[in-house]
Amino acid sequence: MLALLVSFLIAVYLLGPDLISRWAADLVVFRKTRIQSHAEEVSRAVIGAAIPLVLAFLWARWSGALARVGSRADLETVFSALQSDNYFQSHHEQFFQSLHAFFWMNFCILWRLYLLVVIFSLVRIVIVLNYNSIWRRLRKRWMRTLLATIVPRISEWDLLFSDMLLPEGSFRIMADVLTKSGGLYQGAVQDRMLNPDGTLLSITLANPRRFERAEFRKAKEEDLATETEEFWFNIPGNLFIVMASDIANLNLRYIRRKPLSFEPSEEEREVLTRLLDRLKEGK
Amino acid sequence: MSSSELEYVLSLRDANIGTSQKRLRAEIIDFIQRHEDAVLDQLRTHEAAVIPTSFGDITLHLADLREAVA
Numbered sequence: 338m339l340a341l342l343v344s345f346l347i348a349v350y351l352l353g354p355d356l357i358s359r360w361a362a363d364l365v366v367f368r369k370t371r372i373q374s375h376a377e378e379v380s381r382a383v384i385g386a387a388i389p390l391v392l393a394f395l396w397a398r399w400s401g402a403l404a405r406v407g408s409r410a411d412l413e414t415v416f417s418a419l420q421s422d423n424y425f426q427s428h429h430e431q432f433f434q435s436l437h438a439f440f441w442m443n444f445c446i447l448w449r450l451y452l453l454v455v456i457f458s459l460v461r462i463v464i465v466l467n468y469n470s471i472w473r474r475l476r477k478r479w480m481r482t483l484l485a486t487i488v489p490r491i492s493e494w495d496l497l498f499s500d501m502l503l504p505e506g507s508f509r510i511m512a513d514v515l516t517k518s519g520g521l522y523q524g525a526v527q528d529r530m531l532n533p534d535g536t537l538l539s540i541t542l543a544n545p546r547r548f549e550r551a552e553f554r555k556a557k558e559e560d561l562a563t564e565t566e567e568f569w570f571n572i573p574g575n576l577f578i579v580m581a582s583d584i585a586n587l588n589l590r591y592i593r594r595k596p597l598s599f600e601p602s603e604e605e606r607e608v609l610t611r612l613l614d615r616l617k618e619g620k
Numbered sequence: 621m622s623s624s625e626l627e628y629v630l631s632l633r634d635a636n637i638g639t640s641q642k643r644l645r646a647e648i649i650d651f652i653q654r655h656e657d658a659v660l661d662q663l664r665t666h667e668a669a670v671i672p673t674s675f676g677d678i679t680l681h682l683a684d685l686r687e688a689v690a
Contacts, residue, residue, distance in 0.1 A: 350672055375673050396622075448690065451681050470632075472630065478627070481627050482623050482624050482632075483623070483629045484623075484627075485623030485624070485626040485627045485630075486623040487644075488623075488626060491626065493629070496629055497629070497633070498627065503633075503637075507633050508637075511640075511675050511676060523675075524674055524676065525676065544676060548677065560637055565674075589636070590636065590640040590675060591633065591636055591640055592637075592640050592641060592675055593638045593641060594686045595649065595687070596644050596648060596678060597645060597680065597684060597685065597688040598684055598688045599667070599688050601645075601689070604649070605645060605649050605688075606688070606689055608649050608652055608653060609652075609685055609688055609689045610658065611656075612652060612656060612660065612663075612685070613685060613686065613689060615656070615660055616660055616663055616664065616682075617623075
């Protein structure tokens with residue numbers, strides 16, 4: 338019976354908060370799942386829950402809520418009675434009174450613990466969602482590295498393909514994909530699929546184009562001035578999926594959806610103003 | 621990924637954004653200068669112009685152009 342109670346307490350005090358923080362982390366990033374031993378998982382949960390647990394306990398004690406509902410004697414009675422049948426028989430009535438106090442003492446700590454875990458998780462979500470603007474405000478490298486510890490165990494591919502950690506503004510991720518069979522493809526990254534361990538499974542390209550390398554080489558041999566642009570061919574459809582197992586290498590480029598609207602130079606402004614003036618004049 | 625690796629990848633990506641942006645804008649402006657009449661025709665007809673770049677076709681909307689010079 339005592340073992341059952343201890344298992345239950347471990348679950349609600351350690352594994353529950355760990356589960357909530359993992360669930361919250363999954364809302365904002367694709368975490369790598371690692372196969373861990375039971376001991377590793379419990380150690381992680383203990384370390385993760387230690388700070389909120391200490392805070393929740395101090396909070397309950399400082400507010401006097403813990404002392405109001407029970408005392409140390411109640412805890413001793415409950416644990417002694419669960420451990421020894423003789424003690425239980427001789428303190429039958431006292432046990433049930435202490436069990437009531439034991440329940441409320443745990444309740445006092447637990448609701449505070451879960452509230453703190455939810456608050457910590459929400460703060461973490463807000464920080465991850467605004468990661469780049471916070472990152473830019475930090476000038477020192479050690480501060481940026483410290484900030485990175487907030488981000489859950491993110492998959493490297495999620496970091497490269499997601500716009501979550503990109504600077505403010507709307508971005509498009511462009512990819513040049515060279516396959517193992519020698520095909521060269523280009524397009525905007527529409528989606529990526531990851532394996533549970535965080536490795537890349539496939540990427541989906543929007544507005545895909547294929548480069549005819551053989552024809553380009555042939556044309557280049559005949560005329561050195563041949564431009565590459567003529568050898569890109571649009572692929573019909575908007576969902577072009579490349580399996581990661583076929584990819585030899587990948588060139589990623591991050592561009593703004595409105596490339597000219599971000600702080601144009603004087604020269605760029607002049608060219609665009611002239612264009613708009615001509616448009617207005619109808620020339 | 622450790623925090624120092626994450627920080628390193630973010631720094632690299634930040635540099636990538638700057639370089640790509642500069643190159644893309646240079647290609648767009650160069651195309652507009654070289655094919656101003658064709659771009660004007662497209663803007664008159666569709667209120668948007670498709671600019672071929674090494675990043676793929678980029679569609680410039682008239683409203684975006686006005687926003688850029690505002």
